[in-house]
Amino acid sequence: MTFHIGAKPGEIAETVLMPGDPYRARWAAQKYLENPVLVNEVRGMLGFTGTWRGHRVTIHGSGMGMPSLSIYANELIKDYGAQTLIRIGSAGALQHHVNVRDVVLAQAASTIGSPSRTIFREVNFAPVADFGLLSAAAKVAAARGITTHVGGILSSDTFYDERPDLGEQLQRHGCLCVEMEAAELYTLAARYQRRALAVLTISDHILRDEALPASDRETSFGAMVEIALEAAFA
Ligand SMILES: O=P(O)(O)O[C@H]1O[C@H](CO)[C@@H](O)[C@H]1O
């Protein structure tokens, strides 16, 4: 047990999928894992461990935002020995050619505000995905015919943005979408020599008035879960 995770030693798998939404964790565990067992529910942050095609997998919520993800990812890595961490999240599209329900594989994640930001002082550290996971995920998505974009994203520390100019500048520089966790996940993975990737489904459009309801964000993003699982064990 750790400060925020009630799992006993050995109850967390080396491969962990991390949605922000704990109910998406429950849905994905029930849909994709064999014999999913609830291993954490401290503060309502649900985590399940089961098997997928014979491989042990944990699906554990991260909560919203980098401070929350940082707590869970730190404990999963340092206390439970997680080796491969794949975020399965929703995101808002920042480009016209990126559409609702498309999948984005986050090659790099720009941010102005991760919890790790201060340790780098004057350096602008570039948080990047594990190349093996990224290339495996791209191959899986292509083989399945899933509309997928690979590139840079923005990990924002706010959902209600008072700086629309930031999104505009990132859009000018080809940034595909905005979410709120990947940059810190990539930075922690770099620090502890783990593998990390963010596989995202577009849930809404920043440039157009389009958005999916919460029920869809909770239970209809199966393609990204399948990409994450296949890439983890490729
Ligand atoms: O759907 P999840 O994985 O939570 O991801 C996105 O949704 C939340 C905001 O609504 C933030 O956590 C953002 O990153």
Ligand SMILES: O=c1cc[nH]c(=O)[nH]1
């Ligand atoms: O952070 C997020 C996540 C989904 N959609 C957004 O617009 N922002």
